[in-house]
Amino acid sequence: MSLLSLCQSIQSIGFLTDIRESAMVYPVIMTTHLSCIALFGGMILMTDMRLLGFALKKYTVTEVVGGLRPWKRVGFCIMITMGLLLAGSEAEKYYHNPYFWVKMCLLLAVGVHALIFRPSVYNRTEEIDRAPALPARAKAAGALSLIIWCGVLTFGRLIGYYEGEKPQAPNAQAQVIAAPLKN
């Protein structure tokens, strides 16, 4: 079974078809997704700014990272659910969409970022707070997180702009054929 036919099977599952064909459900899921960007994206942004030493300096890194961790997990669960519903309902379209795959790679990069920096930064915040200045590895974690998440946001938005190449080709040909007839 190819990935494409798998995508076709996924999106033909009953409730995923219902989502795709519903006038209300799709935008409501998108609204939840976007609201979560505002809430939890804002949390990620401010955590990164704290690690860079730009914001929330009245709070320790431990307070910011540790305090927001449960909320980010809530956000993660909601986002994964919304993402699966959105991508699942349009799986075949997404399969052809290069921006979607770039976004998936960037989300993978988020995972790699966590694997790299969790042991040295996010799980050692008390050590960072005791240091006289913010260590370079904390700043690197914040800066890279910021860059990767901006990429996720950008490519997430671009998914909606991909029109596909296949449907345009026959049209363009039709116009070339039709043009002499008009004259």
Add this chain to the structure above:
Amino acid sequence: MIQFAYDPATNPLNNNEWAFPLLECIHIAGFALSIGTIALVDLRVLGLAFRGQPSPVLAKTLAPWTLVGLAIMLITGPLIFSSDPNMYLRNISFRFKMGALLAAIIYHYTLHRWAVFREPAPAIGKVVAVFSLGLWVSVVAGGLFIAFF
């Protein structure tokens, strides 16, 4: 009804296929900053985050970030609007969004500000925080629904 007598085709935004989507990305990042920081203060008022220090401390330190986010929103928003003003003016979701946005900004700098900074915390503080979250989510919802209704 107001109509803008100008041809959107002359707008540079409509003559570059990257301009509009990138402007939207900046708009989204802007409201992640503004609404995100407001939401953090609301969570503090509700006792759900940053409990180490009282609400006014958090609100004061985040206020400049909220303002920067609002500025980004209010610069990119009208630019997006300028790409097709007459369409937006006719759009019911856009009109809802503008109403909600105006209400949310006024609310944020009046009642919300009072409830967050007042010590001791007023009894209705938590109600004010929940309403703030709801108001800002409705602004986001209005924006998203522009593309659908």
